[in-house]
Amino acid sequence: MNATNPVVNFKDKLLSDFQLFEQSLNGSSTLPIHAIRRKAIQHFDQLGFPTPRHEEWKYTNMAAVLRQPFRTQMGPPAIDLSADDFRPFLIDDLDAHVLVFVNGWFRSELSTSADEEAELCIGSFAEAQKGFAPAFDQHFAQHAAYTDDAFTALSTAFARDGLFLNVSAGRRVSRPIHLLMINDAREADYFVQPRHLLLLDANARATVIESTHTLGAGRSFSNIVSEVVLGEGAQLDYYKVQNDSPLASSIATIQAHQHANSLLRSFTLSLGGAMLRNNVNATLAGKAAHTDLFGLTMLKGREFVDNHTLVDHAVPHCTSNELYKGIYDERSQGVFNGKILVRPDAQRTNAFQSNHNILLSDGATINTKPQLEIFADDVKCSHGATSGQLDENALFYLRSRGLSLEAARAILVHAFAVEILNTIEVEELRTKLDAQITERLSFTF
């Protein structure tokens, strides 16, 4: 082994972590989940971390993150935290089930106390894997493939805690579930791997808001995998909010499996972070299922985001709609890779995708790549991508009414973002994000 390569060192550390973890299990290694973990770590070992030589990582070089000497969080952290530490991360006026995770581990004493509604469906991954939930064993690691993706393999190998949501048939979770993913970088830099499993049975409905936050001035690196299974007619709204420190990196993967008539609405809202890689993958596996994928990115400094999406139309009569918008200032960079796969059987598919970007400075870049792979003949698919500066005509129009160039730019950037903000159904979240965007633009009406 090349001991001087820090990325290899990090891989070796994770492999030896796994050995230590196995030794510490004291018998629970007989659980079915553990056989999967073992397979996953072997795949990770073989795959290694991706480099820009991989087609799916062409523009995204994780080496700068992977060479950092991150600590790993192998058990529930003994971190002293009070509500004051995360109060700014809560969403004002939102009546939600708030679940606090610290370095990937659920902290019930910091979370809202479980009421009747929560008790019926919300649990921790750590508890679920002990074998009380047959649905857990049925679905864990069955959707997010750990055979060809190193980060998913790693997540699977170290899957210890996170959200286990299991909404029974016909039930509506009335209040949004807010997952506060807190990373503590006050004294050390941590690599954390929360793992979520969200199962909504037929006609169940839920809204999940997941936001990541790093405490302190250190670095953080999260590798979060969410497996989602939507039964017939089920509906999930899943908001990922990334407005973290410029030293916070993450790999966030949502892998959804949708049965007939189900609806997934995914929102990826990236307002801050060092290296952000978001994979949103949905398989439409039952007739008349629909997927909405929305994304809003607004970065500055040297921040980086890579939005990779895959909509897999596996059966006929499904629809998908995707709109990602990005605003890149200073030297920030973006990647958008949107793949729509229409399999041979998937006739009568309607799939739409667009990606629009504004570059506010000469140093900002965006690489956008729509990827349509269509193997059926009776389909309607379209895609469109634009990248450019603010509309000169619109700028002039605003200035001709007395607004300064700066104000005119701020108004237009805000207006560009509003299209995505308006898709957010949770009003309190929309208000919070709007306020954050407005504040960053330093212009208010």
Add this chain to the structure above:
Amino acid sequence: MLSIKDLRAAIDGKDILKGLSLEVKPGEVHAIMGPNGSGKSTLASVLAGREEFEVMGGSVEYQGTDLLDLAPEERAREGIFLAFQYPVEIPGVSTANFLKASLNEIKKHRGEEPIDAIEFLQMMKSKLRLVEMDGALTKRSLNEGFSGGEKKRNEIFQMAMLEPSLAILDETDSGLDIDALRIVANGVNQLRSDANAFVVITHYQRLLEYIVPDFVHVLSDGRIVKSGGKELALELEEKGYDWIKQEAAASPAVDAV
């Protein structure tokens, strides 16, 4: 108020204005007419400060200052208003919010206090009446999904709100039906005073039946080739522009009075 002398302007290396002169005094309404491509809209754009147009020569003095030195927003704050031929749609920005921001920029420039919410609403209400515009439109995104007539009315509404000294109407009549034309003209007429002036750019005489000008100028190939009173517009309507072009070709350019 406005003194344009021998103005030359080009876009993408192509000369459009080729020595245009015009004097506008407070209280006056000047109509600029001319065939397509004569430079009418270029004149409007240059006066409002659109940067794609390059001023190649000449001068524009506005209330004693060199207008060409000012950024578009500074011109607006000094009291110049351009009603656009093609108002821009801006999703996500309501007309009301946008106008309040504009108005306050202009007030700040004059050293005045920002307008308070109640005063602003009252002002909006009275100016909306002036252009017979539905107040609901001001809550919607600026011009987004507005009909052609609504967009033009919104321009005149904005003009009424911002109370400019010099308003330039760039083919405000284009695409308007007769009712909308009457409403727009009526709005302009009610805003006319001894203190402000209008430059009304139009292709057709029709608008001038409603907004009666003090002077009519004919623009051809980047210069004013004929000036006269309101009766000149009627003559143009009757004879067309070819007559002017021939006359201009036969004699050197006439400077406007």
